[in-house]
Amino acid sequence: MLRVILVEPEGEYNVGFIARLCRNFEVEELYIVNPRCDLNKALEFSAKGQDVLKSAVVVSSLYEAMRDLDLKISTSSIADSKGDMLRKSMSPWEVSQLVGDRKVGLVFGRESVGLTRDEILMTDIMLHIPANKEYPVLNLSHAVGIVLYEIWKTRGATPRKSVVSR
Amino acid sequence: MLRVILVEPEGEYNVGFIARLCRNFEVEELYIVNPRCDLNKALEFSAKGQDVLKSAVVVSSLYEAMRDLDLKISTSSIADSKGDMLRKSMSPWEVSQLVGDRKVGLVFGRESVGLTRDEILMTDIMLHIPANKEYPVLNLSHAVGIVLYEIWKTRGATPRKSVVSR
Ligand SMILES: Nc1ncnc2c1ncn2[C@@H]1O[C@H](CSCC[C@H](N)C(=O)O)[C@@H](O)[C@H]1O
Ligand SMILES: Nc1ncnc2c1ncn2[C@@H]1O[C@H](CSCC[C@H](N)C(=O)O)[C@@H](O)[C@H]1O
Ligand SMILES: Nc1ncnc2c1ncn2[C@@H]1O[C@H](CSCC[C@H](N)C(=O)O)[C@@H](O)[C@H]1O
Numbered sequence: 020m021l022r023v024i025l026v027e028p029e030g031e032y033n034v035g036f037i038a039r040l041c042r043n044f045e046v047e048e049l050y051i052v053n054p055r056c057d058l059n060k061a062l063e064f065s066a067k068g069q070d071v072l073k074s075a076v077v078v079s080s081l082y083e084a085m086r087d088l089d090l091k092i093s094t095s096s097i098a099d100s101k102g103d104m105l106r107k108s109m110s111p112w113e114v115s116q117l118v119g120d121r122k123v124g125l126v127f128g129r130e131s132v133g134l135t136r137d138e139i140l141m142t143d144i145m146l147h148i149p150a151n152k153e154y155p156v157l158n159l160s161h162a163v164g165i166v167l168y169e170i171w172k173t174r175g176a177t178p179r180k181s182v183v184s185r
Numbered sequence: 186m187l188r189v190i191l192v193e194p195e196g197e198y199n200v201g202f203i204a205r206l207c208r209n210f211e212v213e214e215l216y217i218v219n220p221r222c223d224l225n226k227a228l229e230f231s232a233k234g235q236d237v238l239k240s241a242v243v244v245s246s247l248y249e250a251m252r253d254l255d256l257k258i259s260t261s262s263i264a265d266s267k268g269d270m271l272r273k274s275m276s277p278w279e280v281s282q283l284v285g286d287r288k289v290g291l292v293f294g295r296e297s298v299g300l301t302r303d304e305i306l307m308t309d310i311m312l313h314i315p316a317n318k319e320y321p322v323l324n325l326s327h328a329v330g331i332v333l334y335e336i337w338k339t340r341g342a343t344p345r346k347s348v349v350s351r
Contacts, residue, residue, distance in 0.1 A: 032198055036324055036327065039323075039324060039327075040323070040324075040327060042317065042320050043316045043317055043320055043321065043322070043323055044316055044317065045317050064324075066322075066324070067320050067322075148334065149337075149338070150209045150210055150334075150337065151208065151209050151210065151211050154208050154209060154233050155209065156209070156232075156233075157205075157206070157209055157330070158202055158205060158206075158230075158232070160327065161202060161205075161206060161326065161327060161330040164323070164327040164330055164331060165330060165331055165334045168314065168316075168331045171315075171316065172315070
């Protein structure tokens, strides 16, 4: 089971695009911690992911969004700074091997400042998408798309319960 | 050498995000065929991809955008319809193996109607990103992101000439 968790997202287009991506890649659950944008406006960008967004679970803390999960994965554009254990990271294709039958949560940060160190410390693993060393900072929804694509490849195209059909 | 070619893109956010993705994944060239949106507005969404967008080459036909290329790759959300040879497709990870030292162009279609059959016929290969059988249609810039990420993985993180440093 895969849950996408957005922490305080600021852009309605990103939230809408992410709902669409959840449908494209058969993600079961979308949780949003303290949305900082208008979720109704986000619907405009969600295309056939509207139902995903309408059934998204809005919570007020990251703890609440994660407490029933087996495996918690944070994401960051900053990885493997020398001597900083917190920044040890895994790649999307490594993480995709870990999903299996677990209840897995993928935590994505704010457009402006990402996740705090404390938020990253609440998770088991940090995932970093390798990219241009000079500019590895992807836009939020594009980072979500790449991670979901990579996990979908491994989970395969087998049908499973989706948010929409619950 | 990798060139991203957008055919008549309609959304400024998509064009802006794609310029940013070109910088994230070290794409050398961005060509835009008959833009249907305001490229100045697109700058707002391009973050540190602004220079990529400013040096984008605007042309008036797909032919012009492709004539000096070794390998032309179209993209579509529709793939492998039975009995339709045109729709035989390759996956992003298969295509990534073909780039090597070639001058390669990746052609992406309109948000509303994708690429025409004639446009697909002008290319050597069609690429399809596998996704939910019931809804494999990604938003334009998210499709671009996934293809560029997959090719970047294969090309590796070796420095090379980018649009910006020309
Ligand atoms: N290369 C990358 N790998 C993994 N996640 C990434 C990423 N680029 C962006 N993201 C995701 O997109 C979110 C917004 S980008 C945050 C950028 C912010 N300027 C900062 O200082 O961190 C991040 O929190 C992360 O969830
Ligand atoms: N994208 C991100 N993901 C995770 N932690 C981040 C982050 N961006 C900043 N931080 C961490 O958040 C902590 C304090 S908040 C950010 C302070 C400062 N702007 C900075 O970027 O360093 C810092 O220790 C920093 O390492
Ligand atoms: N699954 C997928 N594989 C490859 N490219 C895709 C894709 N989903 C979207 N795209 C790209 O995004 C563009 C816009 S999507 C076009 C959708 C349109 N309704 C149609 O009928 O085709 C497409 O032209 C293609 O370049």
